[in-house]
Amino acid sequence: MNSGMIGKIQKAKRYAEEPERIRFDDFKVTVEGDHNVHAVSYTKGQWNCDCGFFAQRGVCSHTMALERVLGVMLPVAQEVESATL
Structure with a gap:
């Protein structure tokens, strides 16, 4: 392995140890309930889920689970609002 690759691996490890560096903006996932x-999606700070509970309340166990998994990697609501203005 060359020194360039070793440096990239070390940098990747450092980034992984600092999850606040990573921010998810848009994605789609499948949650096995x-x-x-x-089907759960996140677009410009807004969650969507195809379950009936989400349709009624705008939040569900599937979106809340993803918020817990992704934690600091999701943008703060205020950041999302200012980015769309």
């Missing part, structure tokens, strides 16, 4: 598989 207890009863069904659900």
Whole structure:
């Protein structure tokens, strides 16, 4: 392995140890719920899920689980609002 690759691996390790450096802006995932598989998306700070609970309340266990998993990698709501203005 050459020294350039070693440096990149070390940098990747450092980035992984600082998750606040990584921010998710848009993505789609599949969440395997207890009863069904659900499509969840995150676009410009807004969650969407195809489950009935989300349709009624705008939040659900699937979106809340992803918020916990992604933690600091999601932009703060205020940052999202100012970026769209």
